[in-house]
Amino acid sequence: MSRPAATMESAGTMAQAGDRGASQLLSASPAKRRAFAEGATAWMLAGLAVFLLLALFFVPVLGVVLIALTDWQFGSASFSFVGLANFREVFTDQGFRASLLNTILYVLIVVPGTVVSGLAIALLIESGRSCRAFYRAIHFLPFMATLTAMAIAWEALLHPTIGLINQTLAAMGLPTANWLRDENTALPVLAVIGIWQNLGYAMVLFLAGLKSIPQDLYDAANVDGADMWLDRLRTVTLPMLGPVTMFVVIVVALRAFEAFDTVKVLTQGGPGHASELLLYTLYRESFEYLRTGYGAAVAVVFLLIVVTLTLVQTRIVDKKVHYQ
Incomplete structure (x- = not known):
């Protein structure tokens, strides 16, 4: 059979299959046609969101994983695959260990401080x-x-000589400090700034939760x-703020893990590695030292740590949450 004839025959077969599908759809019961229409509408509405999720999340994550293997x-115009060498270096790097411990300590200060302060306010x-407004x-x-x-x-407030904080302490006869250049105070100061920055967000969520508590419960308690x-x-x-508290804890913890601006502007991770957080380590390795493969490995490990801790935190907190 010649190629044009074969093409015409395959086209005719596809047309017949399409006609059969259309006829089957028309002959189906109204419930099946309605279910088909609802499914098609759902995919049309969700299609763009699925595409954006793939394009903006899964594809970049896959790209980072592939770069981490090089x-x-x-x-650079060339590269070679090195397998898991970057990941082995990550777990043996003292600088990475220091930034990981700093990040965990930072989160352990910021999350409880934000939740307690936001609820109190x-x-x-x-x-x-x-x-109130x-x-x-x-x-x-x-x-x-x-x-x-x-x-x-904050850098102006924390200046060791002309900063308002040190001047106030000196006027009160209290000892002053070089807050951002002392390895004992740099990370706690960054954590205090993190609490201050997230405080308003937690407060607004708790206010919404407080307004949703029925007054009848307070009357019954009386x-x-x-x-x-x-x-x-x-x-x-x-107890009634349990769902809001769980949401605040998770969101503030994620924001604490993503802390970068204050480290970059105020301390650059110093003195030494005393205030270096994971996201700053990722930035420094990738864009200052130009070790992009190693920086991608740090990003993959960082993502795995955040996802794991979020799942564990959700499971633990969810068991103690009371839902109406």
């Missing part, structure tokens, strides 16, 4: 009688502001003898 340097604002705006402002600009303002504010907080407020 010795490619940023700007939310309770104070909710119990107030006036200027003003106080909400004031506390939410740091979250909306550009962190790099705020870091510069009848049962829990008429003190501490008893009401322990028996009603905190």
Whole structure:
């Protein structure tokens, strides 16, 4: 059979198959046609989101994993595959270990500090009688502001000689410090700035959670003898804020793991490696030392750590959460 004849025959076969599919769809029951239409509509609506998820997340992650298996340097025209050599170097690198421990300590300070402070301020604002909108705006402002600009303002406040903090301490007869250049204070100071920056976000979420608690529960608690504010907080407020608290803990923990701006502007990871966090290590290796393959390996390990800790944290916290 000649090629044109074969092409015409295959086209005719496809047309017949299409006609059969259309006829089957038309002859189907109304319920099946409705289910088919709903499925087609769902895929049409979700198609763009699925495409964007693949293009903006899975494809870049796959690219980073492939780069981590090479010795490619940023700007180089050639590379070679080195297998797992970059990952072996990551786990034997003292600098990476130091930044990992710093990051864990930073998260352990920022997350509880943000949750407790945000809840306390939310309770104070909710119990107030006036200027609630003003106080909400004031506390939410740091979250909306550009962190790099705020870091510069903090650098001026923490200046060892002319900074307002040291001048205030000196006026009160208290000892001063070079906050950002002392290995004992650099990381805690960054953590305090992290708490300050995330405080408004946690406060707004807790305020929304407080407004959703039915007043009937507080009335029932009063009848049962829990008429003190501490008893009401322990028996009603905190249990009912469980879902909001879990969300705040997870989101603030993710933001704490992603801390970069304050390290870059204020300490550059110093003194030594005292305030170096994982994201800054990734940046330094990839764009300052141009060890892109090694930096990609750090990124893969960083992603695995964040995903694992998030899943563990969700599972642990979810067991203690009360859902209405």
